[in-house]
Amino acid sequence: xxxxxxxxxxxxxxxAGILVVQRVCSLGVNAAIHSGEAAALIEAWSGADDVIIxxxxxxxxxxxxxxxxxxxxxxxxxxxxxxxxxxxxAEAVELAGALGRLPRRLRVYGIEGRxxxxxxxxxxxxxxxxxxxxxxxxxxxxxxxxxxxxxxxRLSSE
Amino acid sequence: MTGRTTTIRVNTLARVEGxxxxxxxxxxxxxTDVRLKIYEPPRFFEAFLRGRHxxxxxxxxxxxCGICPVAYQMSAVHALERALGLSIHPAVRxxxxxxxxxxxxxxxxxHLYMLHAPDFLGYQSVVEMxxxxxxxxxxxxxLKKIGNRVVTVLGGREIHPxxxxxxxxxxxxxxxxxxxxxxxxxxxxxxxxxxxxxTAGLEFPEFEQDYEFVSLRHSDEYxxxxxxxxxxxxxxxxxxxxEDHFVESQVKHSNALHSVVxxxxxxLVGPLARFNLNFxxxxxxxxxxxxxxxxxxxxxxPFRSIIVRAVETVxxxxxxxxxxxxxxxPPVPRVEAPNRPAVGQxxxxxxxxxxxxxxxxxxxxxxxxxxxxxxxxxxxxxIEDDLREYAPRVIAWPLAEATWKCEQAIRNYDxxxxxxxxxxxxxxxxx
Numbered sequence: 001x002x003x004x005x006x007x008x009x010x011x012x013x014x015x016a017g018i019l020v021v022q023r024v025c026s027l028g029v030n031a032a033i034h035s036g037e038a039a040a041l042i043e044a045w046s047g048a049d050d051v052i053i054x055x056x057x058x059x060x061x062x063x064x065x066x067x068x069x070x071x072x073x074x075x076x077x078x079x080x081x082x083x084x085x086x087x088x089x090a091e092a093v094e095l096a097g098a099l100g101r102l103p104r105r106l107r108v109y110g111i112e113g114r115x116x117x118x119x120x121x122x123x124x125x126x127x128x129x130x131x132x133x134x135x136x137x138x139x140x141x142x143x144x145x146x147x148x149x150x151x152x153x154r155l156s157s158e
Numbered sequence: 159m160t161g162r163t164t165t166i167r168v169n170t171l172a173r174v175e176g177x178x179x180x181x182x183x184x185x186x187x188x189x190t191d192v193r194l195k196i197y198e199p200p201r202f203f204e205a206f207l208r209g210r211h212x213x214x215x216x217x218x219x220x221x222x223c224g225i226c227p228v229a230y231q232m233s234a235v236h237a238l239e240r241a242l243g244l245s246i247h248p249a250v251r252x253x254x255x256x257x258x259x260x261x262x263x264x265x266x267x268x269h270l271y272m273l274h275a276p277d278f279l280g281y282q283s284v285v286e287m288x289x290x291x292x293x294x295x296x297x298x299x300x301l302k303k304i305g306n307r308v309v310t311v312l313g314g315r316e317i318h319p320x321x322x323x324x325x326x327x328x329x330x331x332x333x334x335x336x337x338x339x340x341x342x343x344x345x346x347x348x349x350x351x352x353x354x355x356x357t358a359g360l361e362f363p364e365f366e367q368d369y370e371f372v373s374l375r376h377s378d379e380y381x382x383x384x385x386x387x388x389x390x391x392x393x394x395x396x397x398x399x400x401e402d403h404f405v406e407s408q409v410k411h412s413n414a415l416h417s418v419v420x421x422x423x424x425x426l427v428g429p430l431a432r433f434n435l436n437f438x439x440x441x442x443x444x445x446x447x448x449x450x451x452x453x454x455x456x457x458x459x460p461f462r463s464i465i466v467r468a469v470e471t472v473x474x475x476x477x478x479x480x481x482x483x484x485x486x487x488p489p490v491p492r493v494e495a496p497n498r499p500a501v502g503q504x505x506x507x508x509x510x511x512x513x514x515x516x517x518x519x520x521x522x523x524x525x526x527x528x529x530x531x532x533x534x535x536x537x538x539x540x541i542e543d544d545l546r547e548y549a550p551r552v553i554a555w556p557l558a559e560a561t562w563k564c565e566q567a568i569r570n571y572d573x574x575x576x577x578x579x580x581x582x583x584x585x586x587x588x589x
Contacts, residue, residue, distance in 0.1 A: 010221045035318075037225075039268065039299050040306060091285065098288035099296060118202040 006036030013113030064125025229508030241502025260308025326492030427511025
């Protein structure tokens with residue numbers, strides 16, 4: 001399993017994905033920080049069988065809503081990620097699909113953000129969502145560990 | 159159409175690096191109002207830099223733009239080195255030019271293939287384009303990745319590079335590390351040449367304007383990060399004189415400031431300006447590639463900027479190969495930078511055009527004032543002026559198509575709205 005947290009830590013709620021990754025890695029889980037730029041993201045998951053991405057989105061849902069999507073379903077992701085990184089996660093997923101470069105399984109956790117000004121504070125609802133996503137990912141990882149599928153922890157950024 | 163008022167309102171522009179909105183109002187075929195709206199709060203970073211030590215400026219300003227962090231870092235370090243009276247080793251100078259090569263390749267390719275080409279081919283997105291032109295998009299991704307790789311080798315990572323500092327680099331690469339890029343860069347150069355020919359085969363509307371082009375000009379090289387600031391209307395100044403000749407003003411409908419040449423009007427920065435003012439400094443192969451497709455200065459059709467970006471990508475690949483051939487590591491990767499009161503300015507050529515930085519420091523090296531003028535905010539008035547002329551030509555078309563054409567006209571400038579206003583959102587809504 002490869003876990004990738006996308007976003008911009010300097011843009012308030014857009015740092016949610018990065019905080020998730022930093023926390024899970026501190027707990028010994030293999031994870032990577034990424035800007036979320038589409039072309040580079042496709043490279044980042046290249047070769048991985050099972051990928052989890054965490055990013056901030058804006059869809060109009062209440063702040064802190066956690067959208068989840070699994071590549072085994074049609075893509076219902078909001079087409080307007082609150083991406084401070086150009087062509088973002090949604091475009092990466094769609095482009096990879098068009099090019100036949102999706103991993104066998106790709107899961108996306110999109111945390112609904114509200115504020116994207118410069119700074120490091122998260123909206124309270126986003127902070128709660130970050131914790132919820134961390135718990136969900138740890139559950140997935142522990143299941144994989146029990147099945148002998150996970151790799152040793154390593155935090156990296158692109 | 160006579161007497162009918164038509165309003166084109168695109169609330170959020172797609173496929174620009176950032177968030178913006180376009181409002182055009184026409185009475186019949188006459189444009190009565192054009193407003194390029196930038197939603198973002200005013201530039202935060204100038205305030206954020208105050209009270210920070212100058213050594214933090216490269217890292218902080220690199221976060222203004224995820225696509226052109228190198229240019230922000232380089233404008234910062236050059237301005238601060240000028241302020242502090244530092245001289246840079248020639249090998250460090252070469253490395254900085256190589257750094258720019260990487261950024262230009264990845265930024266130009268991103269825009270050219272993934273943001274702009276879909277317009278010309280009639281696709282709403284590169285995803286749709288990839289379904290019909292898979293091999294082309296795969297090659298484009300590989301070309302972009304090579305640019306990213308150059309930036310990573312020099313900067314430590316491709317987004318928000320961490321190695322550039324005032325005085326040089328934290329660590330200079332070994333010759334062998336750069337040599338490992340050669341095969342990829344040769345492939346990239348060949349792909350860039352193909353791209354010149356491919357883009358030249360696209361269909362372009364006949365649309366030319368009487369622009370004042372503004373760019374850097376250097377006596378020996380196609381400009382990245384050094385030179386004087388020149389224009390096709392007689393401007394020829396050093397970076398320290400920028401604020402004497404360019405005026406920024408607030409406009410009600412946008413949070414980005416509008417720039418004009420003092421005593422004159424809007425101006426254009428970016429690849430067209432560089433190409434028109436520095437054609438003689440391109441490598442022979444890049445010049446030949448342009449001439450082979452009938453592209454010679456002055457190019458006044460902004461839609462043809464896509465070809466110019468391809469030519470500049472050829473140049474960047476060739477320049478990167480030259481630098482790697484000539485490079486020998488410096489004796490030390492950086493010189494020490496003292497703390498002292500100082501003021502310094504610099505201009506570099508971000509992929510989208512000139513980027514101006516000014517810093518004032520106190521006796522402890524703390525930044526007491528900073529000014530950053532991004533290329534996209536300098537182009538914003540020019541974009542509006544283009545739309546004022548262009549919109550009447552397409553307004554007779556079905557509204558959706560006319561809207562798309564106006565969006566395409568904005569994308570000619572590869573506007574990095576995040577640089578001008580520091581926010582990104584990619585949604586298209588049409589009313």
